[in-house]
Amino acid sequence: MHVAMMPNGRVVFLDKVEDYTHLSVSDEQYAYSSEYDPITNTAVPLTYRTNAFCSGGSFLADGTLVNVGGNAPLKWLDPTVGDGFRGLRYLSRSLEDASRDGASWEEPGNLLNTARWYASVQTMPDGTVFVASGSLNGLTPAKPKNNNATYEVLDARGQTLGESIPMSLLKKAQPYYIKNSEIFNVADNETVKQLPELSGDYRTYPNTGGSVLLPLSSENDWSPDVVICGGGAYQDFTSPTDPSCGRIRPLDDEAAWEMDSMPEGRVMVEGTLLPDGTVLWVNGAQKGAQGFELADTPAYQALIYDPAAPLGQRWTHGASSDIPRLYHSVALLLLDGTLLIAGSNPFEMPVQEASASSPFITDFRVEIYTPPYLSGANGNRRPTGVMLSTISLSANSETFTVTFTAPDDAQAVKIALYHGGFVTHSVHMSHRMLFLDSEGWVAGARQQRLIVTMPPNSNVAPPGPYVVYVVVDGVPSIGQFVMVA
Known part of the structure; x- marks a missing residue:
């Protein structure tokens, strides 16, 4: 249901209180x-003390993952886990010290100011964390x-400042927010600019599409460019799904949605940035909506979006899976x-055997998707021996050095800061990628040494x-x- 990659290279999975999992803590x-651990394909159990069902999350500047909100306790099932509506949970791992590996979530007892089930979260340039919306009681918003x-x-420590501030967008756009959008100044608590309404069907729960902040670079003046794809019409098994996509540069003076279309309609589809600058879209269904057993016709094929291609030529097909990835699936x-794909649990409690009435089971398998850039002979063309002059970086235009070995016929290089x-419910909170300026590349040379320039400020690269x-x-x-300050 929730997933993030920690600074030790391992992946944390987080789920709700259930009557069955493959791992036990006692x-x-x-x-x-x-x-x-994706290298060894092994997992260790972690504990938490408050129910994290449908929570949000983001990383603090020191690399700690903060998990926000959740749902009510299920005392009949597990009396050791309490109310998670205002829960704050913390997980810390280190780049260089393995002593924290395997340690469980910390919950020192501080809470959110108000209850939030399905909260959205974003790390801010100053290291604070913006937490928005959610249900007050676990019922439909x-x-x-x-x-x-x-x-x-x-x-910056992940503790609430103690005030829940009304936000007009969250009230006027009920019940589906993403048809309306705006630029909002959190520090001043004011709307800077209202953006045009996005056409097509609804794009958020229960008809969630996918959204991606496309790669930032000096070539586009570090200006955001956002694409939102998929969605649906209503919360029912019969709902059609939407193939349309809207793309917008919200800071432009005359910001407008440029409309495009996926090869097929999808709900619960999620987009993940890839280091080559393309976006991989996976998971979801071609019919139905989010909710328990409300989706049909799983979407098995990966779709690849090239934001640099001309309109009408941006979509290609990738490989197909044979595993349905419906409600509560993730990609990272x-x-x-490579891309880790996991989950699918469209039930209140896990179902492990398919039936005519419930054909799509709870799936505990982890799958790896290999993008085209590593397929076939490409897998032998990786840059190797990468060494960084430092792993402590600042978003202030400072430089650092990267040395590596390239194929002897290599022609071009990019440095991606990712x-x-x-990740949860098709939403990748705080997700972003930047292509950094570099100099020193010599085409055809095996041994390369580049001087790389960091982005100009933390508005472009928030700390973490x-x-x-x-x-x-x-x-x-x-x-x-690396850690960016």
């Missing part, structure tokens, strides 16, 4: 979280009395440039853990974790 208690139409801010880029964020990928002729190296 003879009497299932594990609702785990730390997964389509009803105003259930809707928490406010935001609150956590400080790994250090080796933040995977916190990032991964540096050296991308030669579109093929990424194994990623190296």
Whole structure:
């Protein structure tokens, strides 16, 4: 249901309180979280003390993952796990020290100011954390009395500043927010600019599409460019799904949605940035909506979006899976440039055997998608021996050095600075990638030494853990974790 890659290169999974998982923390208690090593394909159980069902999350500046909100306790099932509506959970891992590996979530007892189920979260340039919206009581936010139409801010330690502030967008756009959008100044608590309405069907729960902040670089003046794809019409098994996509540069004076279309309609589709600058879209269904057993016709094929291609030529097909990835599935880029795909649990409690009435089971398998840049002979063309002059970087135009070995016929290089964020319900919170300026590349030379320039400020690269990928002729190296201040 929730996933993030930690600074030790391992993946944390987080789920709700359930009556069955493959891991246990004791003879009497299932594990609702785990730390997964994608290299060894092994996992260790982690514990938490408050129910994290449908929570949000993001990373603090020191690399700690903060998990926000959740749902009510299920005391009949597990009396050791309490109310998670205002829960704040913390997980810390280190780039260089393995002593924290396998340690469970910390919950020192501080809470959110108000209850939030399905909260959205974003790390801010100053290291604070913006937390918005959610349901007050675990019931549908389509009803105003259930809707928490406010935001609150956590400080750099991940502790609430203690005030839930009304936000007009969250109130006026009920029940589906993403048809309306705006630029909002959190520090001044004011709307800077209202953007045009996005055409097509609804794009958020229960008809969630996918959204991606496209790669930032000096070539586009570090200006955001956002694409939103998919969605649906209503919360029912019969709902059609939407193939349309809207793309917008919100800071432009005359910002407008440029409309495009996926090859097929999808709901619960999620987009993940890849180090070569393309976006991989996976998971979801071609019919139905989010909710327990409300989707049909799983979408098995990966779709690849090239934002640099001309309109009408941006979509190609990737490989297909045979595993349905419906409600509560996730996708996440790994250090080796492959995509981890996991989950699918369209039930209140896990179902492990298919039936005519419930054909799509709870799936505990982890799948790896290999993008075209690593397929076939490309897998032998990785840059190797990557060494960084430092793993402590600042978003202030400072420089650092990268050395590596390239194929002897290599022609071009890019340096990607990547933040995977916190993934849940087709939303990749705080997800972004930047292509950094570099000099020193010599085409055809095996031994390369580049001087790389960091982005100009933390508006472009908020503080936290990032991964540096050296991308030669579109093929990424194994990623190296760094901390950006």
